[in-house]
Amino acid sequence: MRLLILGGTEFVGRAVTEAALAQGWQVTVFHRGRHEAPPGAAVLQGDRTAPEGLAALRTGEWDAVVDTWSWAPSAVRDSARLLAGRAGRYVYVSSASVYTHPKAAGLGEEAPLVEGASDAGDVPYAEAKRGGELAAEESFGADGAVFGRAGLIIGPYENVGRLPWWLSRIARGGPVLAPGPHGLPLQYIDPRDLAAWILHAVEAGLSGPYNLISRSGHATMGELLEACVKVTGSAAELRWTDPEKILAAGVEPWTELPVWVPPGSEYHDTLHRTGVEKAYAAGLRCRPVAETVADTWEWLRSIGGKAPQRPDRPLVRLSPEKEAEVLATS
Structure with a gap:
């Protein structure tokens, strides 16, 4: 598998990079250069928020893209548009925050969602993640976009504290x-279990939203x-x-x-x-x-x-x- 990771040097992104490399995948990491990429990954540098910041991604083809972006949805929109047709699947690491609050106990992916817009700039976290989902789906379609709605993430490389x-x-x-x-x-998920499920989703050709968190x-x-x-x-x-x-x-x-x-x-x-049974049925396992x-x-x-x-x-x-x-x- 040829995998492009937008991010890939910290916390969840790093866990995905290391897991893919361990499976023998060809991994390309696109990042700003503030942190070292894991050994074995090809590196492209750019700043998604800067003019011409995506220039390094204008060429190349990949089987899948993993995007961990958490800020302005317009950055996901621009990346997804540029990569559409040159990548098979777009996995956006989203958040359980996209559900309206408060959320009733036990609800799964059918729970009501916050409003979001793919072309939004700086917006609150929940709206940003929902907008990122919409941006990925606009360019890759309902069958080509995966939304990993992670809950609480704790484990190695944690940079939230x-x-x-x-x-x-x-x-x-x-x-x-x-x-x-x-x-x-x-309920929580180890970043390595999140990463393992993301790679499985790519291999299995999954699409749509999944709540990625333990029971x-x-x-x-x-x-x-x-x-x-x-x-x-x-x-x-x-x-x-x-x-x-x-x-x-x-x-x-x-x-x-x-x-x-x-x-x-x-x-x-x-x-x-x-509610997490959809994700467990689709291969999620938590250590x-x-x-x-x-x-x-x-x-x-x-x-x-x-x-x-x-x-x-x-x-x-x-x-x-x-x-x-x-x-x-x-």
Whole structure:
């Protein structure tokens, strides 16, 4: 397979590049040159937001394109138009954010969608991802475009800071504010499992939207944090705390306590109770949480313990001072 990856040097894009290379595919990475591409990939450079920024893509043919773009849909539109007729399939890594909020628990790809436009410029994240889907479909058609609607992604190469924050916090030891309940079901996907499914979709000739995330309860909050304690070898003490006490203390779910949202809230249903059976029927497989946590810790240590941070995403963390205040009253 000849694969073109628009991006391909960070997080999900890097996972796709490495997976394709491991399968012996011919991989071309098109990127801005800010990060090194994985060894073995051919490299084309350009800035999609600049005039003539796609010049390097004016020639060449590929069996499929994988696009991880998260900003102005017009950039997806321009890329898809340029590559139509020279690539067999366009896989756009989208997001579960394209569904209107709040989303009822259990709904799959039939859930209502936000508005989007393929020619839009800078718009909010949800509208940008929906616009990107529409842009891919306009040039490649309903049979040639694949929308991988990823949910929460945690694992090696993470540049958003969720699992790296938990690992770093627990590695420091001491009492750790552990948001309950212990058995709270989670949904997430390891970037390598996302990458494996994308390659499968290319080989199988799939098209249309798929919710790419584990089944709800694939892991629990307790299993996730206990795996962090185990792999770090820390003497951290997980202090399980009721959601009501955490919220009353003014702690923000998801941002100050990454991954966690309180049970029973519309946010938990939206983020951790999504229907995924279509994707599982189409080959999605998700590895155990212990493997994701262990490999992320190994990667984090290999880069000196400080995870990269996307500049367009806010920092996710709970300050030590605020954590101590909550622990003192729980």
